[in-house]
Amino acid sequence: MLIDIHTHVFHPKVAEKVVHQLEDHYRIAPIGSGLIHDLLNRLKRAAITHAAVHTAATKADQVIPANKWALSIQSEYPGLIPFGTLHPDFKSWENELLTLERAGIRGIKLHPDFQGFHLDDARLEPIFEHIGERFILMIHIGDRLPPDKNPSSPQKLSTLLKKFPKLKVIAAHLGGYLHWQYVVEHLAGKDLYLDTSSSLWAIPDDLLFDIFQNHPREKILFGSDYPLFEPLEEIQLLQKRLQLSSRERDALLTNAGPLLGLS
Numbered sequence: 001m002l003i004d005i006h007t008h009v010f011h012p013k014v015a016e017k018v019v020h021q022l023e024d025h026y027r028i029a030p031i032g033s034g035l036i037h038d039l040l041n042r043l044k045r046a047a048i049t050h051a052a053v054h055t056a057a058t059k060a061d062q063v064i065p066a067n068k069w070a071l072s073i074q075s076e077y078p079g080l081i082p083f084g085t086l087h088p089d090f091k092s093w094e095n096e097l098l099t100l101e102r103a104g105i106r107g108i109k110l111h112p113d114f115q116g117f118h119l120d121d122a123r124l125e126p127i128f129e130h131i132g133e134r135f136i137l138m139i140h141i142g143d144r145l146p147p148d149k150n151p152s153s154p155q156k157l158s159t160l161l162k163k164f165p166k167l168k169v170i171a172a173h174l175g176g177y178l179h180w181q182y183v184v185e186h187l188a189g190k191d192l193y194l195d196t197s198s199s200l201w202a203i204p205d206d207l208l209f210d211i212f213q214n215h216p217r218e219k220i221l222f223g224s225d226y227p228l229f230e231p232l233e234e235i236q237l238l239q240k241r242l243q244l245s246s247r248e249r250d251a252l253l254t255n256a257g258p259l260l261g262l263s
Contacts, residue, residue, distance in 0.1 A: 002253040004051040004231055006172060006197035006223025010034045011069055019227055032227030039226055046232035052081045054138055056111035060089035071103055081260055083107035083138055087115055088123035106260055107136035112151035113143050119156040132166045139169060142176030154179055154186040161190060174199040180207040188214035197223030200237045221256045
């Protein structure tokens, strides 16, 4: 059972538009269409049996449609594990969390940069308190701005974890896209998970090795960030850059199993 903890699929009506937006923001040409059948075909080529899929509501009025989309994926595609989404401007977040919980949704995706808030926004505090251990939080960390101006950063996440120690957090992009120099100091060794998504193509060798040496290996999860990257190629790059044995590679690809409740 191999798991990709970080993928995205979009409703056919908006998939092409969203993929173009991703390309414009990250300046990376996506390899995929963002459609479910394309993801499933690529997962099969990589021998991946399960994948978490994420979406993030950029406005409050997108929360319910985005979560309905997640629920439809869960009912139709047993190998896909959709995460829900919230937005601090969405007033009925308690009811929405209850709806997701009753439906068996395991996690919530937050992308402060795209959703237009900062990770240390006071409006999020009652939401984090309410979430506690009920859901896994997949949080986009890092980006092009410096830490003091970036909506998300390893520093902001470290402060958040001190304030809300019950949270089960996956810090995307090895703890901070383009902020890897801060990850060892602020996040490595702490009680959270890091995923490998959108990192292996850009992170310098010394920072990659430092993170893997200073964070528990069982809390590092494989993520491809499809449709930006090809799952099979990301697995191969992970093994090559870290000189992993086949056993070590497969261990990383199964680390998410207990977290997701998969046997």
